[in-house]
Amino acid sequence: MxxxxxxxxxxxxxxxxxxxxxxxxxxxxxxxxxxxxxxxxxxxxxxxxxxxxxxxxxxxxxxxxxxxxxxxxxxxxxxxxxxxxxxxxxxxxxxxxxxxxxxxxxxxxxxxxxxxxxxxxxxxxxxxxxxxxxxxxxxxxxxxxxxxxxxxxxxxxxxxxxxxxCPFPIQEYIEENKKIVLAVGRLHREKGFDLLLEAWLQVTAMMPEWRLKIVGEGEERAKLTELIEANQITESVELVGATDNVGHYYREAELFCLSSRAEGFGMVLTEALAFGLPIVSFDCGPGPGEVLNGTGSILVPKNDVGELASALIGLMKNDEQRKTISLRGKEKVEIYxxxxxxxxxxxxxxxxx
Known part of the structure; x- marks a missing residue:
């Protein structure tokens, strides 16, 4: 039972x-x-x-x-x-x-x-x-x-x-250049999307051609919408809302970001790895470190917005590093x-x- x-x-x-x-x-x-x-x-x-x-x-x-x-x-x-x-x-x-x-x-x-x-x-x-x-x-x-x-x-x-x-099988690699960073989770303070938006201000200033999509719904939608509008980043940030086809958003993304204040495991990390996405994540609990170990994806100190932005920008500028991480991530996610x-x-x- x-x-x-x-x-x-x-x-x-x-x-x-x-x-x-x-x-x-x-x-x-x-x-x-x-x-x-x-x-x-x-x-x-x-x-x-x-x-x-x-x-x-x-x-x-x-x-x-x-x-x-x-x-x-x-x-x-x-x-x-x-x-x-x-x-x-x-x-x-x-x-x-x-x-x-x-x-x-x-x-x-x-x-x-x-x-x-x-x-x-x-x-x-x-x-x-x-x-x-x-x-x-x-x-x-x-x-x-x-x-x-x-x-x-x-x-x-x-x-x-x-x-x-991991809810998804390992996906075939499709080489596209859509310049999308994806984040997935409930719009809740614990998921740290306010911190991600703060980091995104630095990212979009350096890499204006990239876009951020946040998939999920929750109590902080109004607050996050206000942050997006107040900082004039509506052109580069989309709050997608809830979806029954999250796989579509993994497929079109080139990077994944986890900005949580705390995570017990972080299933979205294994999902992102299955789609071959390089990841930048806060080191916000045992899960992210264990899941990303050996993949080449990047852990940054918990709640460190500057390091989060810097790591994202670094991966955006390095096509070869993203490809290498993608392959290593798919190898790692086999165990999940x-x-x-x-x-x-x-x-x-x-x-x-």
């Missing part, structure tokens, strides 16, 4: 969770998707033989309803005779841990965010320590994050790193293809037998 907070949104956790559920279903595992929130219209496609069950109706379970959520999860585990429960996002551990007490059910906590050893006492840190001690396994997205868990928790669980799968990632999940599941 795979437990989500909801299935109707098009966020990264739902996307990768749906991919793993589909992959495990395709190799013969019986998959039940249980949702603490809305799941009547799943955003991402799911195999027909996957059973979807709502635990809370039309609204997300609140903390005040924790006993009811625990009861429903426990009842479902018994009714469906589940062997394993996978908590997609360790935030749901306060529900799943007590729900599995006394049951012969293996428990996986799947962490999608960075472990911050300096966080201090908070709800998230308490939950992580509980997961490390009482889950049968904790899955992190990077090796570096795995080491944080091992060094900073009193763990009894099996802590392993399994990266997110779904078949390889599903194989790692299967190894974990077999370890419980």
């Amino acid at each position: 795979v437990l989500f907070y909801g299935l109707n949104k098009g966020a990264g956790v739902e996307r990768v969770g749906s991919m793993i559920a589909n992959g495990l279903s395709e190799v013969g595992h019986e998959i039940i998707l249980a949702s603490l929130g809305p799941c009547d219209t799943p955003f991402f496609p799911l195999n027909e033989d996957i059973k979807i069950i709502s635990l809370s109706g039309s609204s997300r379970v609140k903390l005040g309803h924790t006993p009811n959520a625990i009861y429903k999860i426990r009842k479902l585990l018994k009714t469906e005779r589940a062997d394993i429960i996978m908590a997609v996002d360790t935030k749901s551990i306060p529900y799943t841990l007590p729900a599995t007490l006394g049951l012969k059910v293996k428990h996986i906590g799947w962490e999608h965010f960075n472990f911050d050893p300096n966080e201090g006492i908070s709800r998230s840190s308490i939950v992580r320590h509980l997961a490390a001690r009482y889950c049968d396994s904790v899955v992190t997205l990077t090796e570096r994050d795995k080491q944080y868990w091992l060094k900073n928790t009193r763990h009894k669980s099996q802590i392993i790193a399994i990266a997110n799968p 293809q779904p078949a390889n990632i599903i194989s790692e999940w299967l190894d974990l599941l077999k370890s419980f037998e």
Whole structure:
């Protein structure tokens, strides 16, 4: 059984969770998707033989309803005779841990965010320590994050790193010269598009023929639009909005930029690599460094707008460097293809037998 907070949104956790559920279903595992929130219209496609069950109706379970959520999860585990429960996002551990007490059910906590050893006492840190001690396994997205868990928790669980799968196969190289920099993500402060626009002021002054496209929608659209208009860069910047064909924008781009203030993994990086895009990224968590290692793409210090602009300009001026990075990136992204990632999940599941 795979437990989500909801299935109707098009966020990264739902996307990768749906991919793993589909992959495990395709190799013969019986998959039940249980949702603490809305799941009547799943955003991402799911195999027909996957059973979807709502635990809370039309609204997300609140903390005040924790006993009811625990009861429903426990009842479902018994009714469906589940062997394993996978908590997609360790935030749901306060529900799943007590729900599995006394049951012969293996428990996986799947962490999608960075472990911050300096966080201090908070709800998230308490939950992580509980997961490390009482889950049968904790899955992190990077090796570096795995080491944080091992060094900073009193763990009894099996802590392993399994990266997110890349949603796209490796693309054939099409040599075009469209001079487009692409960024993809929710228009949210965490994604740092305001920092990217600040850097773009320096970039467009030096390389006026290049354009920036930002694909995604969110609460900061009005703020970002105001920044674009106030700085008179409307001719070189486009807020594309949400799309169901992000592949089109990867295909037409020549560079990719990740300007996030924090990233647990950064699936957009593997997507960009699959399309052969050289990348400039802030070093904003374990994910970018691990994904881009060995590709030739460029990491710059977190939130350093000047370095971000400088790295973009440097790659824009160097056609040969972009071609070299493109080839190395495609080689690296092979390890993130779904078949390889599903194989790692299967190894974990077999370890419980």
